[in-house]
Amino acid sequence: MYDYNDFDRDFVARRVAQFRAQVARRIDGSLTEEEFRPLRLMNGLYLQLHAYMLRVAIPYGTLNSAQMRQLAMIAERWDRGYGHFTTRQNIQFNWPRLVDVPDILDALAEVGLHAIQTSGNTIRNVTADPFAGAAADEIADPRPVAELIRQWSTDHPEFQFLPRKFKIAVTGSPADRAVTAAHDIGLRIIERDGARHYQVLIGGGLGRAPMIGKVLHEALPEADLLPYLEAVVGTWNLLGRRDNKYKARIKITVHEQGIDRIRTLVQEEFERIRPDFPGFDRQILAQIEHHFAPPRFARKSVVAYEAARAADPVFRAWADTNLTEHRDPDHAIVTVSLKKHGAIPGDATAAQMRLLADLAKAHGHDELRITQSQNVVLPHVHKADLPAIHAVLRGAGLATANIGLASDIIACPGLDYCALATARSIPVAQGIARAIEALKIEHEVGALEIKISGCINACGHHHVGHIGILGLERGGVETYQVTLGGDAGPDAALGDRTGPGFAYDQIVPAIERLILAYLDLRAHAEERFVDAYRRLGADPFKAALYGAAEKADAA
């Protein structure tokens, strides 16, 4: 893992001191809210419906146990004893007081964390594959380059006042667990002629004008990455629509100008600035790579794991859904579900955070990850340790065997917290998870990604859900639109809207009908929901959604 050097420590400490003075000046009246607002947003502090919200960056979703423990301490000391992990691998505290935020930022700085550029029109926290450095299907660990991008983009003087926010994601695996096609820039590490390259996607994004990213460069040589990124952001910084914030994201720039023209402009800018990158960035990357050397994997028998699988069906069910193949055959990647049926997706209590930190310290090479699906990962666990880990997780309500299944739902905070939301998300997710649990069909249904957003900004990624749900206000009540057939993976796709929305008390039964219909429609047990949808088209699924309502109207 990357450890802060003196430069990082000094930079973050000075920023906290600045913000402490800014808060004091806001409270004593020297700064108006209009003056203070951009300053607090630069430091990740929002004002939501009921309270301030502090968004803390977890760079590329990687944490060590000391950092997780500090998040638990902050949750207990200055918040309400829990935190909310987000689809951008961040954590949000929902109840801090303004006067306490500088102390919280100091506590974060103690463990090498900060909230800088988690808001505002800047380059946001760089995200990456949560299985980075561990997955069997990985070409290369994306975290060193993600850390390089973090250092390059943090306080970058040219990119502090961009037309709009800017999000970068990196994957080192063709499986693409980082949703790179839904980012302003998506980087995919590939091999070409025996050397590492990047496939560069730009202009992806969800929100009110959802777009799948387009390929800007098929195979960018590794050494050219930073100047090329600077050329992309610099080109958009000049072209981006500052006259209309709804047209300011790079996806609109690409849409309006065309990917070929953007490619030409970026290439010209790249050639102009390339001499400014004589290799210092490469030296820094080489230093960073030392921090991400693979851990020394233990060699011991996996007999205990095999025995537990054979003897304990609960353990076996969990192992079948929550483990992913590790690069070392005696190890496994453990995804810990924060989606116990009826729980708030992504929420973890301070006690749960400490327990996960303890497990990482004892059995996981001191590493934790946050996933884009709002779960927590222990990336390097020896299979012999899995039965013990499972037992501990069970005792803390963290052993739900549902990763990738219908109740592993992404939900944004929605109108329970968010000032932008138009409808609630969390109780819809809870209702669907409880309904699935009551029917006892989750494992029979198999892989199914349900994603819920409480407004058009799409923090809940509903466009790329196999089933997407968008909460809106229509006629003074909460209404939920359904999209089907979205895909967040390497062949990312936007879902199709099915038709009229459902009232709050109708959306959970509608989704239940949809899932039950799929069980009847699928060709065989291995055909996933989204594959059945692609094969059959929307009609039979629409019949399941709307048929019952039409009959009810006729009755």
Place this chain on the structure above:
Amino acid sequence: MPRPFTPKVVAANALIEGDAVWLTADDDWTRDITKAELVEDEAHAALRMLFADSQADKVVGPYLADARPGPTGPAPAHFREAYRVSGPSVLAAPKEHEL
């Protein structure tokens, strides 16, 4: 024809805690919407917003929210404001400093 004015309350968030607050008739801020002033006249609403805008040392982001008379005082007219009154529908834990 201009749309008829519907009753309003002046809503905001408290500067320090961020709590949902509403303006009372005696120029104070309350966390209980039923104690807020129900503004039934457009010209008076403009005056109350002017006052609210001068309260930057106490509140953030004042705005006019639709409200209706309730049995014990003003009640929210829209579900968004109702969630500001009730807090998150999924959690009932009080803030630590309120314990």
